[in-house]
Amino acid sequence: MHDDADELADLIGALYDSELPAMRPLDPRNPERARGAMKLARKYEVESVRARIIRRMEADWPQDVLEWLRLIGDIKRRTELRTMLCRTGTSSDPEPDAFVPEPASAVRFAREFDVPSILPAAFYTLALADIQQDWDETRVSRPFAAAQWRLLDQEDTMRLFRGKSKLRAAASAMVKVPFPGESYCTDCKDSRLPRVFSEKWSTYLTSGGFEGGVALADAPDIIGILLSCLELLEGRGSQFAGMCETHRILYRKFVSAKLHHEWESLSEKFQLR
Structure with a gap:
């Protein structure tokens, strides 16, 4: 069977230009843009192109919880900036879509081209999305609130x-x-203060009630909840500013350990191994 002309052009372009395929950071169209070159790079064992595409996909779907938190912070800042520019009339597009990677297409890409490293972050993102919100049909104000649900097969939907x-x-x-x-x-x-903080901890975990959060039943953002606990402990002007250093260090280690553990257990929770 002959190769598709567009896919062949994508591969040849990627061989001669290290900037190709044209994948932008956090662009939801990255899986689509990379698919042609990736398909033929795998077929003809062009490892340099394949590795380049995987690195760029992994940048949008981190494997480390600290990188994930950095990414979320970056998306929020970009979203806020886009909204601000729209309000001042310097931007005509208030939506953050261009800055938010789409998780279902990432899962499909990972399955098609054997890139398991991006699956935990992609599935976690899907868990935060509203099943009623379709990426192609709905404009949403909250990052990661929608997905292209039709791209998930039955097994991944159950996962x-x-x-x-x-x-x-x-x-x-x-x-x-x-x-x-x-x-x-x-x-x-x-x-x-120690007792008050432990009560806050319980409240956050049972209700997902951190500021700006979504109900735990709708979006079980356990990583976000744990981060909020750390921010509550460390934030400027926090009610816990007067906590002694001994308890502050103890709680910081306790919450940080939970944060890392929950991230590292995502593969097990979503049965990705």
């Missing part, structure tokens, strides 16, 4: 539903884990 259930269960189980440190501490500016 998604089971994974969401496990994320909720993980949040519920975390509430029952004994919180470190003492309930009251005379070294803190207010001796009740």
Whole structure:
């Protein structure tokens, strides 16, 4: 069978130009743009092009929780900037779509070309999306609120539903884990601060009630909840600014360990291994 002319042109272009295929950071069309070159790079074992495409896909779907948090922060800043420019009349497009990678197409790309490294982040993103919101039909104000659901096959759809259930269960189980440190501490500016923080921790985990968050039942963003706990502890002007250094370090380590553990367990939760 002859190769598709456009796909062959994509591969040849990528061989001679390291900037090709034309994939922009966080662009939801990256899987589509890379598909032709990737298909033939795999067929003809052109590892340099294949590796380049995988690196760019991995940049949009990080494997490390710190890189994921950095990416989320970048998307939020870009979204806020786009909205601000629209309000001032310097931009005609208020939507953040161009800055938000689309998860279902990433899953399909990973399945088609054997790129499992991007699956945990892509599935986690799908878990945060509203099943009623289709990427192609709905304009949404919250990043990662929609997806191209039609691209998921039956097996991956079931993995998604089971994974969401496990994320909720993980949040519920975390509430029952004994919180470190003492309930009251005379070294803190207010001796009740450790107890108040542990109560906030329980509230965040049971309701997803951090500022700007979505109900845990709708979007089990356990990574976002844990990050909010850290921000609550470390933020300027926080009610916990008077907490003693001993408890602050103890809580920071406790929450950070949970953050890393939950990210590293995504493959297991979504049955990706």
